[in-house]
Amino acid sequence: MRFFTLLSSIVLFTIAPALAQDAGATRADWPHYGGSPYSWRYSALDQINTSNVKSLTPAWMFQTGDYAENLQATPIVVDGVMYLITAQAHVFALDAATGREIWNYRYPPVPRNIPGFIGNRGVAVADGKVFFGTKDDYMVALDQKTGRLVWKVNIDDARQCGCNITAAPMVVKDKVIVGGTGGDGAHRGYITAFNTRTGRLAWRWYVVPAPGEKGNETWKGDSWRFGGGSPWLTGSYDPALNLLYWGTGNAAADFYDTERVAAGADKTKDVNLYTASVVALDPDTGKLRWHYQEVPDDIWDYDSSYEVVLLDRQIRGRMRQALLHMNKSGLTFVLDRATGEYLGSFSVPEVRTWIAGVTEDGKLVGRNEPAMGKTVSICPSAAGAKSWNSTAYSPRTGFLYVPVNEMCADITPNDHPADEGKNYMNGDFPFKLPPGRTTYSHVDAWDPVTGKRAWSMPYKYVLLASMLATAGDLVFTGNPEGDFFALDAKNGTKLWSYQTGAGHRGSAVSYSVNGRQYIATPTGWHSSVVGALAQSLFPDQDWRLGSTLVVFALPEGSR
Amino acid sequence: MSIQPKGLIVAVALAVSCPAQNVANVVKQGEAVFSKTCATGYCHGVRGGPSGAPRLAARGFDQAYIDKVVRQGVPDTGMASFSTRLSPPDLVAVIAYVATLNGIVNPDVSVDGAGDAVSTRSRLTGEAARGARLFSEAVRGFGRCSTCHEVGGFGIPVAAPLAKVPASVAELMALRTPDVKTATMGGESMPALVLSQGKQSAVFYDLTSAPPVQRNAEPGSVKFTDGSSWRHSAFVAYAPSELAAILDYLRAVIKP
Numbered sequence: 081m082r083f084f085t086l087l088s089s090i091v092l093f094t095i096a097p098a099l100a101q102d103a104g105a106t107r108a109d110w111p112h113y114g115g116s117p118y119s120w121r122y123s124a125l126d127q128i129n130t131s132n133v134k135s136l137t138p139a140w141m142f143q144t145g146d147y148a149e150n151l152q153a154t155p156i157v158v159d160g161v162m163y164l165i166t167a168q169a170h171v172f173a174l175d176a177a178t179g180r181e182i183w184n185y186r187y188p189p190v191p192r193n194i195p196g197f198i199g200n201r202g203v204a205v206a207d208g209k210v211f212f213g214t215k216d217d218y219m220v221a222l223d224q225k226t227g228r229l230v231w232k233v234n235i236d237d238a239r240q241c242g243c244n245i246t247a248a249p250m251v252v253k254d255k256v257i258v259g260g261t262g263g264d265g266a267h268r269g270y271i272t273a274f275n276t277r278t279g280r281l282a283w284r285w286y287v288v289p290a291p292g293e294k295g296n297e298t299w300k301g302d303s304w305r306f307g308g309g310s311p312w313l314t315g316s317y318d319p320a321l322n323l324l325y326w327g328t329g330n331a332a333a334d335f336y337d338t339e340r341v342a343a344g345a346d347k348t349k350d351v352n353l354y355t356a357s358v359v360a361l362d363p364d365t366g367k368l369r370w371h372y373q374e375v376p377d378d379i380w381d382y383d384s385s386y387e388v389v390l391l392d393r394q395i396r397g398r399m400r401q402a403l404l405h406m407n408k409s410g411l412t413f414v415l416d417r418a419t420g421e422y423l424g425s426f427s428v429p430e431v432r433t434w435i436a437g438v439t440e441d442g443k444l445v446g447r448n449e450p451a452m453g454k455t456v457s458i459c460p461s462a463a464g465a466k467s468w469n470s471t472a473y474s475p476r477t478g479f480l481y482v483p484v485n486e487m488c489a490d491i492t493p494n495d496h497p498a499d500e501g502k503n504y505m506n507g508d509f510p511f512k513l514p515p516g517r518t519t520y521s522h523v524d525a526w527d528p529v530t531g532k533r534a535w536s537m538p539y540k541y542v543l544l545a546s547m548l549a550t551a552g553d554l555v556f557t558g559n560p561e562g563d564f565f566a567l568d569a570k571n572g573t574k575l576w577s578y579q580t581g582a583g584h585r586g587s588a589v590s591y592s593v594n595g596r597q598y599i600a601t602p603t604g605w606h607s608s609v610v611g612a613l614a615q616s617l618f619p620d621q622d623w624r625l626g627s628t629l630v631v632f633a634l635p636e637g638s639r
Numbered sequence: 640m641s642i643q644p645k646g647l648i649v650a651v652a653l654a655v656s657c658p659a660q661n662v663a664n665v666v667k668q669g670e671a672v673f674s675k676t677c678a679t680g681y682c683h684g685v686r687g688g689p690s691g692a693p694r695l696a697a698r699g700f701d702q703a704y705i706d707k708v709v710r711q712g713v714p715d716t717g718m719a720s721f722s723t724r725l726s727p728p729d730l731v732a733v734i735a736y737v738a739t740l741n742g743i744v745n746p747d748v749s750v751d752g753a754g755d756a757v758s759t760r761s762r763l764t765g766e767a768a769r770g771a772r773l774f775s776e777a778v779r780g781f782g783r784c785s786t787c788h789e790v791g792g793f794g795i796p797v798a799a800p801l802a803k804v805p806a807s808v809a810e811l812m813a814l815r816t817p818d819v820k821t822a823t824m825g826g827e828s829m830p831a832l833v834l835s836q837g838k839q840s841a842v843f844y845d846l847t848s849a850p851p852v853q854r855n856a857e858p859g860s861v862k863f864t865d866g867s868s869w870r871h872s873a874f875v876a877y878a879p880s881e882l883a884a885i886l887d888y889l890r891a892v893i894k895p
Binding site for chain 1: 675676678679684685688689690691692711712717719720722723724775776777778780781785786792793794795840845847848849850851852853854855857
């Protein structure tokens with residue numbers, strides 16, 4: 081595919097770069113889910129680097145004791161204190177240098193009849209508080225110093241909406257902002273903001289517009305009421321533009337579009353707004369500033385919910401305020417983050433059957449759609465070319481580091497009617513491995529400007545842990561067999577590996593306390609959704625559960 | 640983690656025999672419930688095959704075990720309790736269907752009467768069913784009754800349970816939330832529904848805006864005074880005929 085050929089011929093002015101080379105980097109702290117609000121998952125610390133990583137050794141471990149559903153959370157580190165949340169919302173404040181517990185808070189057990197999967201991907205720390213969402217769909221604020229409950233507010237009736245919170249919230253100025261799950265059910269997704277001090281609702285932006293709102297005309301009949309789109313992960317923020325970026329989920333019903341898409345709809349234009357899109361909102365009001373729909377009429381369960389990576393790069397001779405965004409299909413978009421203009425795209429999976437390609441202006445070509453009365457083999461599967469685990473971006477190499485899975489699914493649609501809060505996927509989609517391969521995942525380094533893969537490290541099974549990049553030119557991640565490893569960021573050479581004793585489904589971070597750099601990774605396999613689905617494809621494997629944070633550093637005195 | 644049939648406790652009424660045609664109909668209903676509720680791709684596979692959750696067909700499960708797992712769920716897994724998420728007939732049907740997947744040719748299909756308020760709601764018809772929907776429908780946002788009231792297993796229990804169903808729409812609209820006080824904290828006053836005042840903390844709902852926020856104030860940091868200008872305002876979100884339907888719903892699910 082040719083890249084960036086559709087640049088405007090009018091280059092009358094240049095935009096000064098808003099981001100310095102390492103503006104999206106973290107340093108001593110790891111203050112946000114994505115590291116910085118630019119979601120790079122990149123640490124500027126370089127004490128641990130390619131020359132000494134072979135000496136990396138455990139410094140401390142912390143066992144949470146909550147083995148419900150592994151440890152998925154991104155630890156947050158602020159001023160030498162780490163804030164960690166488990167699947168069942170047991171929150172810990174730990175001395176980040178030693179693992180000593182400072183306080184803990186146990187959210188009350190959620191009644192068994194609350195629907196939804198157990199899981200929690202992290203807290204947000206700001207305004208003297210620790211914020212998290214819950215399985216029974218509350219936003220909760222704890223006192224950062226003591227762990228005392230300060231306020232809690234109901235986001236939605238989980239039993240009614242079939243929705244809840246598994247994502248880490250994000251704080252922008254005086255608001256704590258979160259997106260919910262539920263978009264595979266009959267539900268209308270939203271991003272919602274609460275005042276950090278009072279817990280009062282600040283705004284709620286519905287992904288699916290109501291009648292009278294722009295975009296509602298892209299929905300057939302009253303299908304907008306249960307159109308899905310739940311933005312179930314965490315966004316990014318550009319303070320210079322004062323824009324909040326978020327990815328939205330799939331349209332519902334997932335695999336059957338007759339109820340929601342008018343016959344003969346032009347799928348080279350927006351269909352079922354604002355599902356499967358990247359949106360830019362005003363964080364103060366929740367008003368939509370621009371949108372870019374990646375998958376019009378998403379009929380493959382290809383959410384656009386994943387992380388939005390903000391970066392400034394020279395593209396065709398012009399410095400652009402860009403963003404990088406990977407759709408669940410692995411199709412990765414480069415957009416102008418001030419305007420939403422399409423700048424280019426590249427596709428990361430090696431096996432792709434859902435489309436034939438993408439035009440130079442970003443339109444999908446050769447859609448291979450599931451259809452009633454048929455079973456269609458689609459690659460990648462609804463588990464995604466990448467799952468919710470995050471990419472990482474290094475400004476030193478300019479590469480986006482991506483854990484890619486090669487899985488397919490046989491999709492057979494059905495036409496069950498919508499029933500609020502109940503499953504509305506409308507399809508069976510057993511997963512399968514693509515034929516003729518011996519490896520089913522790879523860690524890749526992609527150059528977002530050229531759209532070319534710089535290197536790729538294959539792996540036999542699946543990769544479902546986030547990437548961490550550092551200024552030591554290292555890339556860290558873990559595999560389901562329990563290995564946590566470091567690759568050379570420039571060429572993918574494996575430089576170090578440590579068997580942590582349980583599979584990896586979490587997000588590693590780096591931070592420092594008193595000048596010592598640490599690498600911390602959650603461990604523990606088990607994941608009711610994609611983890612279990614993936615494991616079912618490898619029946620001889622017994623990937624181990626767990627819920628332990630393992631923290632590495634160079635040996636004392638070796639620095 | 641695999642589900643093993645061990646530690647069976649639940650006794651199912653086995654004595655009732657039904658005509659074969661009825662069993663076939665119930666199993667067919669169970670297949671439809673299974674397809675919509677259980678074989679959802681991320682969970683069990685179609686016809687009990689493997690998918691995200693374990694295979695259910697040909698596992699040698701007996702019906703009592705299936706009954707227990709469906710009703711109670713499996714702790715610490717994605718298998719939730721369905722006792723309040725399906726109506727009693729649907730529960731019995733899906734249990735019977737999974738039994739047939741395990742070679743039980745003539746499963747027990749008697750409804751044991753274990754229904755609760757939630758399944759009561761799913762059995763409602765006419766105006767009461769419409770009222771149930773109006774009570775909690777998402778499209779009304781926080782203007783719906785269920786923002787502050789839990790009835791029939793749905794809604795958020797901010798307000799105390801309704802002791803008595805109002806006799807008429809006029810009586811419903813005349814209801815006042817008792818004991819709304821004024822909380823003063825950090826120089827700011829707000830309408831408050833006090834939950835507890837102890838040595839550790841004062842817990843109250845801040846009713847300033849919907850949804851109400853539960854605040855846990857440190858002792859001495861909040862002062863409550865009787866009375867408030869706050870008034871229940873959600874009625875404006877509903878037409879009188881809709882309120883009448885909601886009353887029908889309340890009468891159907893709230894036992895005197």
